[in-house]
Amino acid sequence: MSWARARAWLAALQERRAKLVGINRRNVTLVYPNNERRHFPIADDKLLAKEHFARAGVPTAKTLAVCEGLFAVRQTVQALEAHEHFVVKPATGSGGNGIVVVGSRLEAGGWQRAGGRVLTAAQLEKHLADVVFGAYSKVMDDKAFVEERVLPHEFFATLWADGLCDVRVITLEGEPLMCMVRVPTAESDGKANLHQGGLGIAVDLATGRTSRAVHRGRSIERHPETGLPLLGLELPCWAEVLEVARRAARSVPLGYLGVDVVCDRARGPLVLEINARPGLEIQNVNGKGLGPEVQRVEA
Amino acid sequence: MPSSHAHRIGWSIGALVLATVVLAGWKLYALGYSLADTLPLRRHVVTYELTLDGQGGDVRVRTFLPLSDPRQSISDEQNASPGLHFSSEIDGLNRVATWTGGDVPDGTRVRFSFAVIPHQLRFELDRTLAVPRAYPASVSAYLRPEEDIQVDDPQILATLAKLGAGQGPVVDRLERIFGLTSGLPQRPFKGTTDALTALRLGEASCNGKSRLFVALARAAGIPARLVGGLILENVSKKTSHQWAEAYVGGHWVPFDSTNHHFAELPERYLTLYYGDEALFRHSADINFNYRFEITSSLVPSPRARASFRLFNVWAMFERLGLPFLLLRTLLMLPIGALVVVLFRNVVGLPTFGTFLPALIAAAANETGPAWGVVAVLIVVLVVSALRMLLQRLELLHSPTLAILLAGVTFTMLATALVSEQLGLMRLAHITLFPIAVLAITAERFYLSFTEHGLLSAAKELGGTLVVVLACNALMGSLALQILVIGFPEVLLLVVAANIYLGRWVGVRLSEYLRFRHLLFARSA
Numbered sequence: 056m057s058w059a060r061a062r063a064w065l066a067a068l069q070e071r072r073a074k075l076v077g078i079n080r081r082n083v084t085l086v087y088p089n090n091e092r093r094h095f096p097i098a099d100d101k102l103l104a105k106e107h108f109a110r111a112g113v114p115t116a117k118t119l120a121v122c123e124g125l126f127a128v129r130q131t132v133q134a135l136e137a138h139e140h141f142v143v144k145p146a147t148g149s150g151g152n153g154i155v156v157v158g159s160r161l162e163a164g165g166w167q168r169a170g171g172r173v174l175t176a177a178q179l180e181k182h183l184a185d186v187v188f189g190a191y192s193k194v195m196d197d198k199a200f201v202e203e204r205v206l207p208h209e210f211f212a213t214l215w216a217d218g219l220c221d222v223r224v225i226t227l228e229g230e231p232l233m234c235m236v237r238v239p240t241a242e243s244d245g246k247a248n249l250h251q252g253g254l255g256i257a258v259d260l261a262t263g264r265t266s267r268a269v270h271r272g273r274s275i276e277r278h279p280e281t282g283l284p285l286l287g288l289e290l291p292c293w294a295e296v297l298e299v300a301r302r303a304a305r306s307v308p309l310g311y312l313g314v315d316v317v318c319d320r321a322r323g324p325l326v327l328e329i330n331a332r333p334g335l336e337i338q339n340v341n342g343k344g345l346g347p348e349v350q351r352v353e354a
Numbered sequence: 355m356p357s358s359h360a361h362r363i364g365w366s367i368g369a370l371v372l373a374t375v376v377l378a379g380w381k382l383y384a385l386g387y388s389l390a391d392t393l394p395l396r397r398h399v400v401t402y403e404l405t406l407d408g409q410g411g412d413v414r415v416r417t418f419l420p421l422s423d424p425r426q427s428i429s430d431e432q433n434a435s436p437g438l439h440f441s442s443e444i445d446g447l448n449r450v451a452t453w454t455g456g457d458v459p460d461g462t463r464v465r466f467s468f469a470v471i472p473h474q475l476r477f478e479l480d481r482t483l484a485v486p487r488a489y490p491a492s493v494s495a496y497l498r499p500e501e502d503i504q505v506d507d508p509q510i511l512a513t514l515a516k517l518g519a520g521q522g523p524v525v526d527r528l529e530r531i532f533g534l535t536s537g538l539p540q541r542p543f544k545g546t547t548d549a550l551t552a553l554r555l556g557e558a559s560c561n562g563k564s565r566l567f568v569a570l571a572r573a574a575g576i577p578a579r580l581v582g583g584l585i586l587e588n589v590s591k592k593t594s595h596q597w598a599e600a601y602v603g604g605h606w607v608p609f610d611s612t613n614h615h616f617a618e619l620p621e622r623y624l625t626l627y628y629g630d631e632a633l634f635r636h637s638a639d640i641n642f643n644y645r646f647e648i649t650s651s652l653v654p655s656p657r658a659r660a661s662f663r664l665f666n667v668w669a670m671f672e673r674l675g676l677p678f679l680l681l682r683t684l685l686m687l688p689i690g691a692l693v694v695v696l697f698r699n700v701v702g703l704p705t706f707g708t709f710l711p712a713l714i715a716a717a718a719n720e721t722g723p724a725w726g727v728v729a730v731l732i733v734v735l736v737v738s739a740l741r742m743l744l745q746r747l748e749l750l751h752s753p754t755l756a757i758l759l760a761g762v763t764f765t766m767l768a769t770a771l772v773s774e775q776l777g778l779m780r781l782a783h784i785t786l787f788p789i790a791v792l793a794i795t796a797e798r799f800y801l802s803f804t805e806h807g808l809l810s811a812a813k814e815l816g817g818t819l820v821v822v823l824a825c826n827a828l829m830g831s832l833a834l835q836i837l838v839i840g841f842p843e844v845l846l847l848v849v850a851a852n853i854y855l856g857r858w859v860g861v862r863l864s865e866y867l868r869f870r871h872l873l874f875a876r877s878a
Contacts, residue, residue, distance in 0.1 A: 071873050072861055079699060080859040152805060181748065188751055250806075272871075344872060 074344030076335060085349065089227065089310025090331045097307050098331035102146045102200055104307065111306030113299060114325050116142075116317075122199040128183045131201065132176050140204035143179070145186040145197050151246045153191030155182055156204065156218065169217055170245065205325060208318035210291045213283065214238045214254075218245045222258070222290070222316045224300040225333055225345070229310075231297055232348040234258050235340045236265070236290070240280055254278070255340035256285055263293025269340045292323055299324045363857050370850035377843040381664060391658040392840055394832040398586040398650045399430075400624065401467035404634075407641035408458025413438070415453045415464070415636040418582070418627035426472045426624060435464040448627040460641075471653070472586065476618040477607045483524045485575045493601050496577035500630055502548035503565050503580075505572045509553060514573050524576060524602050528609070528616075531570040535563045535611035560612040561596040565630070567611050568598050577601035580630050581608070586622040588650045594633050595623070652832045654839075662840040683716045685838045686829040688848050690715055693825045695855055702864030703817040704810075706798040711818050713791050715825035720783040723826040727819050729769065729784040730795060734815065736765045737796035738803065755797065762793045 076085070090098075097103050108115050119141055122131040135141060139160050145153040156169035165175040185191070186199035211220040215238050224234040235255050239245045242252035249255045249269070257267040268275050268285040277284055290296065300314040303326040313333025316324050338344050381387040406413060419442055422428045433440045438455040453464055489497070499505035514520050519530040539557040541547075547555075547562030549569035558566065564580055571578035578600040585595050597610035597619075608619040626633065636642045659668055671681045690712030697703045697711075705711050718726025740761045744754055766784050773781035795818070803811035828834065838844050866873060 068873060071875065075861060075865075075869055075872055077859075077861040077865045077869075078702075079862065083857055083859045184750075190751055274871075338872060339869060342872065344869075 071344070074346040075338065076345040076349070078335065081332075081335060081345075085227070085311045086332055090312075091308070094308045095331050098309060098312070098329045100146050100198075101144065101328050102198060104329055107306045108303060108326055111302060113303045113306055114322060116205050116319075116325055116327070117203040118200055119203055120201040122183050122187060122201075124196070125184055125187055128180050128187065131183055131199070132179050135179070135201060136176075140206075142202045142204050143182060143186070144200055144202065145191040146200055147192040147197050148186075149192075151248065153182075153186050155179075158204075205317050205327075206320045208291050208320050208323075210288075211236075211318055212320075214278070215240070215245075219247070219317050219327075221247055221327060222296055222300075222318075223333070223337065224297065224314045224316060225337060226300060226304040226312050226314055227310060227349060227352045229301050229305040230352045231260055231300060232352060233337055233341055233345060234260060234300075235337050238278075240270075242280070249336050249340070254285070255336065257341040258290055258293075260297070263290045263296075264288065265290070267340065267342050272339065274342070291318060296324045299326055303329060363853060367850045367853050370846045370853070374843045374846045374850075378841050381841065385661075385663060387661055387840060388657070389837075391655050391661055392833060392837040393655065394652040394836060395471050395655050396621065396650055397469055397471050397653040398624070398648055399467055399469050400584065400586070401465055401647040403645040403647055404453075404464035404466075405643045406458065406462050406464070406636070407460040408455070408462055409640065410457055410459060411639070412456045413454065413458040413462075413637055413640055415634065415642065417451050417634050418631070419449045419451045419466075420468065420470065420583075420624055420626050421449050423625075424473075425475050425619070426470055428468050428470050430467075430469040432467050433465075435466070437462060438464060440466075446629075448629070448631070458640075467647075470586070470624055471656075472621050472624060474619065474621040475608060477602070477605065479525045479528075479602055479607065479617055481523060481525045483603050485524055485527070489577055489601070493577045496579050496601065497572045497575070499569075499572070502546060502630060503569045503572070504548065504550045505569050507550055507569075509550060510569050510573050513553060514570055517570075519570065519574050527574045527576065528571065528600060528602070531567060531574065532609055532611060532616055534570070535567040536614050536616075538563055538566075538611070540612065560610075563611040564596045564598045567609060571598070571600050579606075579628055581625055581628055582631060582633055583626045584624045584646060584648070586624050586648055586650065588648060590645055590647045592645055594626070594646075597623075599628075654832065654836050658836050658840060665842060667842075668839050679719065681839065682835045683719065683829075685842065685845070686835060687712055687716060688845050689834070689838070690825040690829045692848050692851055693828055694821055695852060697817070697821045697824065699855055699858065700860070700862060702862030703820060704814045705818045705821050706795055706802075706814055710791065710795060710798070711821035712825050712829070713788070714795065714818070714822045715829055717787045717791055718822065718826055719830070720786045721780050723823050723830075725778070725780045725783075726826070727822065728781060729787060730792065730819065730822070731815075732769055732784075733762055733765050733787075733792045734796045734799045737761045737793070738800045741796070741800040755793070758797060759789065759793050762789050762796065766792070 097107060102121065105115055105118065119138060120131045120134045122128060141157050143155040143157070148154070155174065157166040157174060158169050159167045161167055161173065165173055168174050183199045186197055189197045191197070205219060207219055214220050214236075218239050220236055220238045222234060222236050225232045235257050237247035237249065238254040238256060239247045240252055240254060244251065247253050252271060255269045256265045258264065259266050265286055265288045270279050276286055296316050296318070300316055303314050304312050307329065309329070309331050311331070313330035315327040315329070317327050319325050335345075382389070402417065404415060406415060419431075420426060420428050435453050437458065438453040440451065440453050442449055442451045451466070488494070497505070504510055513534070517530040517534060519527040521527075538552065541555075541557045541559050541562070547558050547565065549562075549565040552558035552562035552566040568578040568580055578598055580596055581599055582594060582596050595612070597608060597612070597615075599606040599608050601607075607617050609616060610619070634642070634644060662668060667681060671678060691709055694705065694708055694711050698705060698708065714726065714730060718729070721729055737758055741754070741758060744757060749757075766787065766789070770782045770785045773779075773784070799811050799815055802814050
C-alpha cells in the first residue's frame with residue numbers, strides 16, 4: 056500500500072471512528088452529563104420507574120402484586136392463585152435474570168410456565184424468596200413484583216411466539232436517537248439478548264420500516280430459524296411506539312436512556328422498563344454510529 | 355462538555371504534574387537525593403562448604419576471607435564449625451581464616467557464609483604515561499621474580515622483546531602483553547601452571563595466563579600481582595578464579611586475560627586474596643573437600659535508605675519492625691490499579707472487578723507470577739465446582755458465601771500440603787494469599803459463568819490473569835519500588851494519569867474488533 060493510500064485509509068477510519076460511540080465516549084459524554092447518579096435508582100428499580108410512568112400517564116403492564124420482603128412471600132402466592140397469565144420479576148434485576156413467565160393454571164394446583172415446565176406454589180414461594188433476598192440483583196433486599204402477562208401484537212408474535220419481542224429506543228433529552236427490535240430465538244433460549252443469539256432488527260425512525268437485521272454480528276435478510284423475511288417490514292402503530300418512548304423518557308429526570316417498549320395485542324404500546332446505561336450493540340444492528348444522531352438532537 | 359469542566363480537568367492534571375516536578379526537583383537539588391540510588395543492587399550470599407575427615411586427629415584448615423573495599427562491601431559473616439576453633443587475622447593485604455581442632459571426627463563440616471555487594475570497576479588509562487624510573491619500596495617488591503613467575507627467564511625476556519613490549523608508554527606495553535595472554539587458547543586444566551609452562555604450551559587455564567601476564571609485566575618494568583577470587587553466579591561450584599593487577603599511574607589496575615577484561619573488573623568478581631597463594635591449605639593426612647554455594651538477589655541500595663530523609667516511611671517501617679515487603683506492596687498498589695485501568699479502559703480487556711487483578715498481583719509476591727496464576731486457577735476451579743454443587747441445595751445467598759470461604763480455606767491448605775509433598779515450595783506459599791481475594795474471585799467467576807456462560811466467564815478469568823501478570827511485572831520491579839519509596843510524589847502522576855483516562859473518550863482496542871463492520875467498511 057502506498058503512503059498516500061495508507062493516509063487516505065487512515066483518514067477514512069478516523070472519520071468513521073468519530074461517528075462511533077464507544078463505552079468511554081458513552082459514559083463521559085452521554086451518561087454522566089445527562090444522567091445524575093442520584094437518579095439512577097429510577098432506572099434500576101423497575102417499580103420506581105413504574106411510579107414515574109404512572110404519574111405521567113405512560114402506559115405499562117398492570118402490576119398484580121408486589122412482594123417486599125420474606126414476610127410477604129406467602130401472601131403474594133395466595134394473591135396469585137386466581138391468576139392465569141403473569142410474570143414474576145425482580146425489581147432491580149437485569150438481563151432477564153430471575154424472570155418467570157406463567158402461561159396457565161393447572162387443575163392439580165400450581166401453574167404451567169412458558170416453555171412447558173410446571174411451577175408449584177412451593178417453587179413460586181422459593182423463587183420469590185430468592186428474588187427478595189437479592190439472588191438476581193446486585194443489592195440486598197430486592198423486591199419482587201408480578202405483572203400481568205403481555206400478549207404480543209401479531210406482528211411480533213410472528214417473529215417469536217413464546218415470548219416478547221421489544222423495541223429498544225435510545226433517547227436523548229426525550230428525543231429518539233436510534234432504535235431496534237430485539238427478537239428472542241430458540242437459540243437464545245427465549246431471551247431477547249443479542250449476545251446469546253437473539254436477533255436485532257434496525258427500524259428506520261421516520262418510516263417505522265425494518266431496514267437491517269443482525270444475528271450474531273452478521274447481517275441477515277431472513278430469520279435464521281423460520282426463514283421469514285425480516286427487511287422492509289412495517290411495524291404496527293409506529294407513531295405510538297415512539298410517542299410512548301418519548302413520554303416515558305420525559306417522565307424521569309434522566310436525559311440519556313434506553314426505553315424498552317412492547318406492543319400488547321389489546322392495549323398497544325406499553326413501556327416495560329428503562330435503562331440509564333443502554334448498550335452500544337444497537338450501532339452494529341443499525342450499521343451506523345450514534346455520533347451523528349447525538350449531534351442532530353443536541354443541535 | 356462545558357469548557358469550565360475541561361479547564362478544571364486540565365488544571366488538575368497540570369497542578370499534579372507540577373507538584374511532582376517541584377517536589378522531586380527539590381529533593382534532587384536541595385536535599386541530595388539521587389536517582390541512581392533508586393536502582394537496586396545485586397547482593398550475593400557466598401557460603402564456603404568445607405567437609406573434612408579428621409580421622410580423630412588434629413586438623414588445621416586455612417583459607418582467605420574477603421575484605422571490604424570501595425569495590426566490594428562484605429557483611430553478615432557467619433561461621434558454623436561445631437567442634438572446630440575459628441580465627442581470622444590480617445596477613446599483609448589478605449585476611450586469613452583458620453579452623454583448628456583436635457580429635458576431629460570424619461565428616462566434619464564447616465559452613466562459613468557472608469554477603470557481598472560488588473561494584474564494577476573500570477579504569478581510563480592515560481596512554482601517554484611512561485614507565486617510571488623508580489617505585490615506592492612497597493610496590494617495587496612486585497617487580498621481583500617468584501617461583502612460578504619466572505621474570506628473568508631468557509624465554510620470557512625474548513617473548514617480551516618479540517612483542518615489542520619492552521619499550522614505549524605503560525599502556526602500550528600492557529596492551530601487547532595482554533594481547534598475547536588473552537589470545538592463548540583456554541585449557542580447562544586444574545592445578546597450578548607456572549608462567550613459563552603457559553608460554554611453552556601456548557595454552558593455559560586462568561592461573562597460567564595470569565602468571566604469564568604478571569611475569570611479562572614485571573619484566574617490562576611494570577609492577578604486577580596475582581589476584582584470587584570467585585566469579586559470583588547463582589550456582590554451587592568448586593571453581594575459583596585468578597586474574598592480575600598492574601600498577602599504573604599510582605593505581606592497581608585489574609586485567610583478566612582469561613575473560614578479556616582490560617583495565618576493568620566486572621561487577622560479579624569477588625576478590626579474596628592477593629599474591630600467588632593457594633586458596634585452601636590444610637594439615638596433611640586429612641580428606642578435604644569444598645564447595646562454594648552462591649545465591650544472588652536484588653536488594654535496595656543502602657545509600658537510598660540513608661538519603662531518603664523526607665517522609666521517610668522506610669525508616670518508620672524499620673523502627674516498627676514491619677516487613678519491607680508490606681511497604682513496597684502498599685506503595686505499588688496504586689500503580690497496579692493504574693495498570694488495571696489501562697487494560698480495562700484503553701485495551702478493553704474484561705476483568706473481575708477493577709482492583710482484583712492488582713490485589714491478586716500483590717498477593718502473588720511470594721508465589722511468583724506463574725505459580726500465583728496456578729494458585730488462582732486451582733482455587734477458582736475447585737470453589738466454582740463447590741458452588742455448583744451448593745446450587746443444588748438451593749441455599750440462601752449469605753450462607754452460600756460463608757461455605758465458599760470455608761472451601762477456599764480448605765483448598766488453600768490442601769494445595770499447600772500437596773505442593774509441599776511434590777517439592778513445589780513456591781506454590782505452597784498459596785497460603786499467603788488473602789482468602790477474601792480468592793473467595794471473591796471464585797464467586798465472580800461463578801456468577802459470570804451462570805449469567806453469561808462458560809465462554810464469557812473464561813474470558814474474564816483469562817483477562818484477569820493477563821492483567822495480574824502485567825501488574826506483577828510492574829509492581830515487582832525493585833527499581834520502581836525504591837523510586838516510589840524515595841519519591842512518593844510519583845503517585846501524584848498516577849492520579850494525573852487516572853484523571854486523564856477518566857475523561858478519555860477514545861475507542862477501546864477491543865471495540866475496534868466489536869465494531870469492525872462499522873469502522874472497516876469495505877467501501878474504503
